[in-house]
Amino acid sequence: MRTDFAFVAVMMLAAVLLMGVALLGAALLRPKKPSKAKLETYECGMETVGDAWVQFRVQYYIFALIFVLFDVGGVFLFPFAVAYNSLPLYAIVMVCLFVLTLLGSLLYAWRKGVLQWD
Amino acid sequence: MTVFEVINNILKIAGDAFAGLITSILGAGGLADFVVMLVAALIICALCAVAFMGLTYAERKIVARIQDRIGPNQAGPYGVLQPIADGIKMFTKEDTTPAEADRWVYNLAPLVIAVFALLTYAVIPFAPGVVGTNLNIGVFYVIAVGSGSTVAILMAGWGSNNKYSLLGAFRTVAQLVGYEVPMLLNVLPVVMLSGSMSLVDIIERQTLGNGGNGIPFILVVPLSALIFLISGIAETGRSPFDLLEAESEIVAGFHVEYSGMKFALFFLGEYVNALAVSIMFTVLFMGGYAGPILPPYVWLLLKVAAVFTILMWLRGTLPRVRVDQLMSFNWKFLVPMSIVNVILIMIIGKVFVADPVTAQVNGGIAVPPLVQAMILFTSNVIVLLIGLLMVSRQARQLRLTEAEDLDRRAAHNKAAAAKVVAQ
């Protein structure tokens, strides 16, 4: 499997090379006429008010946290899915319990009103 | 070999010939392998870039026709040279970097997004035997690479030193991260039914031949296919989920401060991602390059074109969803339905087993594969209908309470207005 990943590394290298060449070409071809107005931050054509720090709501954090939980749950389920065909019938019970625990946690979060955007 | 066989396997023949050539020049060993892999990777990346150009043109034309207008027709006959004109524009636009942008973070973000978008193609089989590398964790690798690019979006949003950029980046990441979960959960039935995460094995399972039973998975688990397509569209930020680049709202979201080639890299990343989602959908659910008469790469092209046309069709037809509709649709509808779907498929796949040998060893009823496929199909459709029923009932309740709410608010406003007039 190590040699399989060699192509992934080569692909990363090739992508960086190609995109790097494109960026370099653009850097050579484009005009460079900086002016004070062009360097200003964009705020729909008006002057900016306050620095670029935004009080963002805790909803973003909550959704990312729930995603971490389901992500880890999914990572656990993938090896089971690969071994699915050779498992006996009663092994499904364990995985059903696990998946029902995940579903239960989602339903609990829903009932507690955490899944609203506003 | 007959002409037919040569046409069928032309990619593999060309690849083998090239590898032989390089080995004869450089001697067998690491360096020759490296050169062959580098050339193959460069060809894949270049093909992606060319496909990107063709796709932008096709998209603009098709969406225009859906919207009852013509689309680009000035650059060349029927506007065919429009992508080239766009390319020249991208190369020669000035790069207006905002003054207080964080140099390294700002410049690296588009590169990271484009590189991650291209990395998915390392694992996709274009024809039997023509695959970058047949990783035995193929599907998992694709999902992992797809989710790795979310950090680059935060880099772009933060590096621009712009409030709207940052806000757009947060919303984008919330959307992308949310729709990863249904994608993960709906690839599981495919992996369960084929017993392997390798993309080549999944295709082999859907073809008539060694180990396969010729039934594409879209006919076996249509609900999973549907949810995978929907979350794939949301992952790439296309309409109707294109809140990220809604021009009337956050102007251009997290890439508002980018211009010229860096913006082109974001754009390329989006289209390459959309193409990757279409290719993954065909490989996972429609059988990839499998097909009766035509050569495999032609089948792949036709199927991917069909799926991408569906994507463009959705873009031209559906209105944009609101951000709270987006998140509640994902977490309150797609994820529970995916989980219930996975549980049902697990149970049914073990109760009605397609292979009589495993039925004897592991317990379960042995049925021919077609019957198992039909049972899974009906169970999927039933889950979808029950889900839609529950949602429609809730929507009706919401409509009724909304009407009451509006009446109440109108009365309150009238009373408040009367109070102000009386003052």
Next chain:
Amino acid sequence: MTLQQILFIVISLVVLGSAFLVVTTRNLFHAALFLVVSFFGVAGFYVLLDAGFFAAAQVLVYIGAISILFIFAVMLTRDVITAQRGNSQWQAAAFVGAFLFLLMAILLGPFSITIRGHQFGNANWPFDMAGDAIKAAPSNFVGTMGSGLVSMDQYGVPFLLAGVLLLVAMVGAIWVARELRGREAEKAAAETAIDDADMDMNQPVQETLPLVDTNEAHESHDAAAVEKH
């Protein structure tokens, strides 16, 4: 030096270097990004160890989810750029760090010390440094891992415990969320209260009257001036 050893050294330098930069950078956001580079390095280690599944899981969970969580948490605090990140207890920290390093070097390395007749250390690494030290994984290792995860006599119970752990994490997240949302709602309510108070104090009708007066005063003044001339 085989290719494997060179790759190992390169990836170790990347991981250690970016981990060092995480704790020494002034800018919190840059620290989070260097952490992402470190995670990539660890994924590279997994690939070297012939565990591709774990490399992909590392990218998916750590870089795709946990880094985003870190960056969101970093954004919740105000001073991302300007905070002076000094630590007033650095002497104690350095002492504890050096002690732990010495402990690990003794327990894991080729050294050994003898305290009161007991010998500590001199760990015997079960392979030789030269040559291909890493065994290739069995061909179906994801499948065997999967069947191990669900069978009761292998890893079935930890699997279910992991599910329960995720449920507990969700409950904790909900609790934290409600507390933070309560605090946000208080702040928002306080702001709207201030706005309401402002609106009560605003008397728009009275403010416009002086303007009208001054205009008339100017007009009469001008008229008087014209009349004078």
